Amino acid sequence: MANPKRPTFSRREVSEDEAAQIAKLDDLADQFIAQLHAIGGTDPAGSELASQKLVMAATLIRQGADSAKRHVTS
Numbered sequence: 001m002a003n004p005k006r007p008t009f010s011r012r013e014v015s016e017d018e019a020a021q022i023a024k025l026d027d028l029a030d031q032f033i034a035q036l037h038a039i040g041g042t043d044p045a046g047s048e049l050a051s052q053k054l055v056m057a058a059t060l061i062r063q064g065a066d067s068a069k070r071h072v073t074s
Contacts, residue, residue, distance in 0.1 A: 014073060021072045029065040033058050
């Protein structure tokens with residue numbers, strides 16, 4: 001049973017254009033992270049990057065992509 005004190009939120013449908021923008025953002029983030037693997041000489045199929053600085057860059061790219069996707073769907 002849902003907590004009666006908590007509001008429930010409904011999500012609206014994402015349009016085809018918005019879905020395409022979200023997919024493009026995901027693709028761009030994946031390409032950027034693949035480039036970070038190339039810079040560090042690590043396997044793009046793996047999750048480890050060569051340095052903490054590259055890990056931070058990957059984290060910020062994912063955060064940026066997530067923020068942009070939230071903007072698209074707002």
